[in-house]
Amino acid sequence: MDVRGAGPGQSQADRHGELSSAEQSAGGGLRNLALSRGEVDRSTARRTDTAWLAAAWADPDTRVVVVEDGQAPVRFRDGDTGDGDGGRGAAGGAQELVFVSPEQAPDGVRFLLGTDAGGVVYFGVAGSLPEDLWPGLGPDVRPVGLRQAGPLLSDRDVGLMTHAVALTNWHGSHGHCPRCGAVTEPALAGHSRRCVNDGSEHFPRLDPAVIMLVTDPGDRCLLARNAMWPERRVSILAGFVEPGESAEQAVAREVLEETGIEAGDARYVGSQPWPMPHSLMLGFRARATGSLEIKVDAEEIAEANWFSRDELRAAIASGAIRLPPPVSIAHRIIESWYGAPLGGAW
Numbered sequence: 001m002d003v004r005g006a007g008p009g010q011s012q013a014d015r016h017g018e019l020s021s022a023e024q025s026a027g028g029g030l031r032n033l034a035l036s037r038g039e040v041d042r043s044t045a046r047r048t049d050t051a052w053l054a055a056a057w058a059d060p061d062t063r064v065v066v067v068e069d070g071q072a073p074v075r076f077r078d079g080d081t082g083d084g085d086g087g088r089g090a091a092g093g094a095q096e097l098v099f100v101s102p103e104q105a106p107d108g109v110r111f112l113l114g115t116d117a118g119g120v121v122y123f124g125v126a127g128s129l130p131e132d133l134w135p136g137l138g139p140d141v142r143p144v145g146l147r148q149a150g151p152l153l154s155d156r157d158v159g160l161m162t163h164a165v166a167l168t169n170w171h172g173s174h175g176h177c178p179r180c181g182a183v184t185e186p187a188l189a190g191h192s193r194r195c196v197n198d199g200s201e202h203f204p205r206l207d208p209a210v211i212m213l214v215t216d217p218g219d220r221c222l223l224a225r226n227a228m229w230p231e232r233r234v235s236i237l238a239g240f241v242e243p244g245e246s247a248e249q250a251v252a253r254e255v256l257e258e259t260g261i262e263a264g265d266a267r268y269v270g271s272q273p274w275p276m277p278h279s280l281m282l283g284f285r286a287r288a289t290g291s292l293e294i295k296v297d298a299e300e301i302a303e304a305n306w307f308s309r310d311e312l313r314a315a316i317a318s319g320a321i322r323l324p325p326p327v328s329i330a331h332r333i334i335e336s337w338y339g340a341p342l343g344g345a346w
């Protein structure tokens with residue numbers, strides 16, 4: 001069925017459950033997901049242009065993002081130290097990614113991130129920023145990860161940092177050839193690795209995962225607590241796409257495995273890179289098509305329940321449940337179902 005239609009046969013609740021026209025016009029659904037932003041051109045055609053790459057690295061105006069352990073230096077202004085609850089800090093004012101020059105950059109795997117509209121070239125380097133550089137950056141600069149920095153940075157900066165963290169994570173875990181076990185070396189301006197023994201080329205890998213909000217015929221949504229999470233923390237269901245499986249099949253399988261609910265009508269609503277360490281989150285809405293009786297897979301899910309909008313609002317207000325942080329696509333999908341911003345995040 002056409003789940004986008006809001007024909008005369010549908011209830012008010014059904015219409016309320018649809019995305020707004022503004023969200024639909026974005027092409028995939030959710031707009032401005034924290035880590036799905038960016039404005040620097042990736043300059044893919046330059047990745048094989050060694051002369052251009054060398055000239056760009058020799059240019060003191062070139063900017064370098066240094067990533068270590070998933071973190072990059074960020075300047076916190078307006079007194080916001082970023083020590084908040086992992087995503088609500090946007091109210092503290094825009095923060096900025098801190099770059100160094102190629103000369104200041106440490107040794108480490110180097111990769112081209114792109115070129116901005118003004119012609120400035122950006123690289124990333126996986127390594128430790130020299131200790132003696134930190135004082136010069138100022139007291140309000142410190143290393144943070146994407147969960148914290150994602151909502152605080154500008155489109156340009158968050159795009160650069162997400163790209164840099166993703167590549168750093170991949171380089172850090174793919175130092176050997178999967179064919180012969182020999183060492184691999186960065187190639188293609190840091191966007192691939194080549195085996196020194198057999199010459200085989202290996203590209204950055206992603207782990208696609210589906211994350212889905214399932215509704216029942218009364219437009220209640222299904223929220224669950226992972227067995228590894230503390231009490232009261234809940235989210236929508238999610239899981240990795242398996243080899244040989246479509247995203248839609250993964251939605252149906254994961255929902256059935258984790259809660260015993262048969263789900264269909266999977267509809268894509270948007271995606272967000274989640275390089276912790278290398279996921280791509282594919283967001284969906286889906287509908288329960290059979291029994292509404294929940295039977296949790298106790299190994300993975302501690303509890304799961306249906307929530308109406310009123311029940312969700314009350315549960316958040318009372319502290320009975322806490323939602324994922326706004327940086328997550330989960331939070332945004334829940335809000336898009338609810339129809340308004342929601343607090344009560346982890």
Ligand SMILES: [Zn+2]
Pocket residue numbers: 177178179180181182195196197198199200
């Ligand atoms: Zn090899």
